[in-house]
Amino acid sequence: MIRTTALAVLLAATLPVFASEAANTKVDLEKAKQIASSVCVACHGADGNAPTTAFPILAGQGADYITKQLGNFKTMVRNNPIMFGMAATLSDDDMKSLGVYFSRQEHKANASKDEALAAEGRTLWRRGDFAKGIPACASCHGPAGAGLPAQFPRLAGQYAEYTEAQLNTFRSGERANDPAAMMRTIAAKLSDRQIKAVADYAAGLH
Secondary structure (H helix, E strand, O other): OOOHHHHHHHHHHHHHHHHHHHHOOOOOHHHHHHHHHHHHHHHHOOOOOOOOOOOOOOOOOOHHHHHHHHHHHHOOOOOOHHHHHHHOOOOHHHHHHHHHHHHOOOOOOOOOOOHHHHHHHHHHHHHOEHHHOEOOOHHHHOOOOOOEOOOEOOOOOOOHHHHHHHHHHHHHOOOOOOHHHHHHHHHOOOOHHHHHHHHHHHHOOO
């Protein structure tokens, strides 16, 4: 299992980087709103509540996490041709501003769809799977799924289909922008059923 001390070391190594970046950027919420309404709206909605499950809900997501992901898309650390095109013209200030803007939007309620599946997911979320070396999701994403920006995203209320898709890309190695390969290591141990279960449970968290 991933121990608290290991997480503390990882956070200590990464937090100063984000603090330094934040000190050198300015937030312009009006410009961010304009970008969201013209560039982001088709996939994520102007307020960050994505209209379909193919795209993540950004409303209420951690500001630093959004900013980090946009930077990863822009530099192709996170390989996604569509998002690369969207992020390519954004300045550091723009990415910071978008992060803050979306973090302040109201997240519309979501829910689990399968009671039995969500019950399995709750066990994984709270206790993990000791036999398979899978830590509790709550150890990084929090008991209520609020996350810890910028390292760990909010998963509460996220579309189950999107969370499932991301866990699968971590498992396959297609997505590789997780610190110290943490999510790739965990996802590699998850079965298809476990991925679906934890994604469905997270969708119902508030």
